[in-house]
Amino acid sequence: MNAIEVQDLRKTFKVQKNREGLKGAFADLFKRQYSEVTAVKDISFKIPEGEICGYIGENGAGKSTTIKMLTGILVPTSGQVSVGGFVPYMEREKFVQNIGVVFGQRSQLWWDIGVIESFQLLRKVYRVSEHDFKKRLDELVERLELQELLNRPVRKLSLGQRMRCELVAALLHNPSILFLDEPTIGLDIVVKSEIRDFLKDTNREHGTTILLTTHDLQDIEALCSRVIMLDDGRIIYDGGLEELKQRWGTGREVQFQFGAATRLAQLVQWTEGMPVTWTAENDLGAKVWIPLELNVSDVLARVVGAADITDIKIIETNTDEIVRSIYQSGSADKPEDKIAALQEEKEAAHV
C-alpha cells in the first residue's frame, strides 16, 4: 500500500508586487498589483509504506510547500493528495493523529517549561494513554540519551539537544508517517550521524514511512533508498540514488603519488590511444580522469608497469557534485542528451 499518493499537485500563491519608490508605494495604497507564483507545478509521485524518501532541491524549489500540503497545513490549488488514506486538509484533526512532523527551523516544544512537561502536554493533545506514553518515552529517551535533559527548559538546550527532543515530540504518538523538514540543519557531525542512525532504526523497527527534505546530501546517502529531486516546482528526478550516480557520474579520477619525478609528457605517452586526461599536481603527483566506458584497471595496468608508484587513490564523482551539476543544468537528463538537444535546436534555428 502507498503511504503517500500525489497526483498533479499544484500550489499557486498570489504575491503582491511592490512598485518602486515613494510614488510607487502611494500607488500601491490604492491599487495593488498581484502576480501569481506557482511554487509547485503539477507534481505526481507515490511513496510506498516503510520507505525512506529524500526530497531535495535548491532553496525555493518548492520542497517546503509540498511538505506543507502533505501535512495539511496548506490547501492545494489543484490536484489530489492522499497521505495515510486521508486527504490532509479535509479531515485535518483526524489525519494529523497519524503523522509526525519536525521542522528543523521551528520548535514544537514549549520554550519555558521543562522538556518532560512539553511531552506530557503532547501526550494529552494526542490522547496517548499513560501506559503507552511511558513505554514509548522510555524507549526514545534511552535511544537518544536524553535522561539528563528531561527537566531542563527548552530555551536552555543546545540546538543538538533540542533537535533530539523534537524528534521525541514528533514520535510520541507513534505515527506511521514522519515528515522532516531539514532535520539536520545547523547540527554538528556527531549529532547529525546520531539522528541519521536513529531515523534508520525507527524506520526498521516500526516500519515508519519517512519523507525528509535536506540540503545535506550525506543525509540522503545515509538514509534514503530513493530521492525525488525538485527544480522550480517540477520533479526532475525520481528514483534510486545509485541510479542517479550511475546516470550522472561521468567518470572516475585516479590520483597517483610517484616515488621519483615523472613528467606529464611521459604519462600521456604511456596511456596513448586512451581517451583519458592527465593533470600534473607537481613532480611527484598527477591525476588522471577516466571516462565511464573505460576500465580503470586497464589504465592502471599501463601506468603501474612503467612508473615508480607509492600511492594510488580512486575517486568516484560524489553526490554533491552530481547534484550541483544537475541544479546548474536544471534537468536530470544525461548531459550528452542535453547537448544533443541544444545542437538540434541550434540547427533548427539556422534553417
Add this chain to the structure above:
Amino acid sequence: MYHLGLLWEYLKNYMKTRLTYRADFWVEVISDLLFQATNFIFIMVIFMHTESLGGWNQNEVVFVYGFFMVPFGVFSCFVNMWNFSERYIVKGEMDRVLTRPAHNLFQILLENVDPPSLIGSFIGLVIMAISGANLGLPFEWWTIPVLLLLTLSAVAIYTGIYTALTSLSFYSDAPTGILPLMYNIQNYGRYPVTIYNRAIQVLLTWIIPFAFVGIYPAALFLQRDEMRGMAILTPVVGAVFLSIGLLCWNYGVKRYKGAGS
C-alpha cells in the same frame, strides 16, 4: 471532556511559566486594575455634573459597568488574540498548530490564556453587588443562572466579533487598525444605548452588537422593562455571532499561506 482536560493542562503550564516571572504577573494585574479604575472614575465625574444619564441614575450606570466587566474579564482570559497576526502568521507558528489533532483556534486560545484578567470579572461582581444593594434590587433564585447564561452569551459575542476580525489576518498581512478600533467601540456598550443617536444605536445593536455585552443584559437585572426583549435576545445574538466568527475563521485557515521556508 478532551477539551476541558486540555484547558486544565495548559492552565497548569501557564502557572508554571508565569510564576517564574512573578514581578511581571503582578504588574499585569495592577495595570489591568488601574485601567478599569480610570473608566470608573470617568463615570463618577459624569455624575458629579448630572443627576441622570438618559434616564439612568448613577447606581444604575455603575451596575451596568459592573456587569460589563464580568464577561469582558472572562473573554480576556480565554480569548486573547492580540498578537495572533504577528506570532502565528508572520512567524509561521500556525504551521505547528495545524499539525496537531485539536481544533486550531482552540489550540491558539489555549496557548494564550491570561488568567489575571479574571480578577476584573470578580471586581465587576463586587461592583454589581454594591450598586445592586444601593438600588435595593431583589436577589431571586434565577439571578445566578441567568447571570451565568448572559455572561456566556456576551463572551460568545466578543469571541465571534474578534475571531471574525482576527481571521482577516489570513488574507492580509497586517490588519492592524481594526482591533484597537473595535476595542474602543465596545466600550460604548456599557452606557445606556438610548443616549446615542439612532444610527449608533442600530450599529451597536445589530451590526457590531456591543450593546449586548453590557447595557441590554444588565437591564434585565435592573428591571428595566423597555429593554427586557433585547436582554432575552442576548443568547441568540451570541450564538449567531459566534457562528459567524467560526465560519470566517475556518474559511480563513484554508487561505493560510505559511511563512518562510
